[in-house]
Amino acid sequence: MRLLQGQNVVVVGGSRGVGRSIAEAALSKGATVLAVARSAQTLAEFGRETSSVKAFAVDATVDTAPDQVFAALEPDVLVICAGALAPSAPLHEQNWEAFSANWETDVKASFLFCKAALRRPLKPGARIVLISSGAALTGGPPNSGGYAGAKRMQMFLAGHSQKESDRLGLDLRFMALAPMRIMPGTGVGDAGIESISAYMGIRPMEFIAGIPDMQTPADVGRAVVALATQKPQGCSFAVSGSGLAPAG
Template structure:
């Protein structure tokens, strides 16, 4: 029997890349899983290729999104993995729309669903996991716009919401999970590899060769399963090739 047998897991941003890996991993642990994404075509492909997953096409940045999602499946574990592609240009060549893309997607979706949780839309014992990025700790490259700050805000948001949940006696757990290394084969990862290597004037292959202790999307999925178990103390955690650890 899987560790999530009898649990409902909602993965917002679950149709591709890291989100899809999380969906596949929690399914293998016996959970009932709802994958939420904006792209109906990607969700259809996911449902064809992944037996048993439920899907919902919805824009996680819309005010009504939490109500729509929770009416479809009330989660015991809610994972927010939705994210925009970071820009790939020097600061002076970006528009504000470019610079703020990850605030308008990653942070806004996290904010709306965390707000709904604190307003009583999730039952006591529920766990919320926000997928951040190692750029939140390293600062990221100068050509990535507001990406690093947005991912750091997700860490702050998890901590703020945990304090508020404790103050209100809601019995909720909020956590941020920080994959430490860029991940080839994902949309965000490949965009980052191409953008950073071009900015540094090296080939993508040379950039990847410089990386060590890299985690895979499957490692992130396993880390989510561990956090969903609710036994680890803390709010922010990192995952790398060395495994899961409390964030410093």
């Protein structure tokens, strides 16, 4: 079924990894998809391999980015998947710049786009999905700086934005989705596996072997389609190898 036929889907951070899988899932369901990323090169590579995807290059943490993106394609579904690599050093060896990297990227991009969705506002019925992380629920490893807190803040942002939409009568739907397990084969996942394995003093393959119920980027893409086309209750959700579920 082409569940997103006639729908515009914008994926910020959509040129590779999980973001690309989300874009591909939306395309497979009939959506018009705009992949947004900082790198024009990775967007061009995606476009060469998937000619039906539209591309827009912009830094999602620039204040004017949401207006630029919405001018390129007004979304029925907006997915914020942009993010920085988590720090990879013990807490006492980090400086503030390293510790706050995910606040300055993941949280800032989410804040800017949620704010713009409310102020514009996006069309009634639009859905906004912030891609968080299972670290928001588990706390993450101690060498990952402010990563877990940043990903938890994305959940708070979805909840706060929903309350504002309800208060203003905008009929927008804000949600956060947390992939529960780290994912090999993605930039963030591979960097995290390498970092955590080194911190624990084990080989990466040993670490991967110990991860239960692991979801894939394709699972995340399917979960986003479900959130975009169904009527789930709540603002925070998790996806694992077992599927989509509410998150605490």
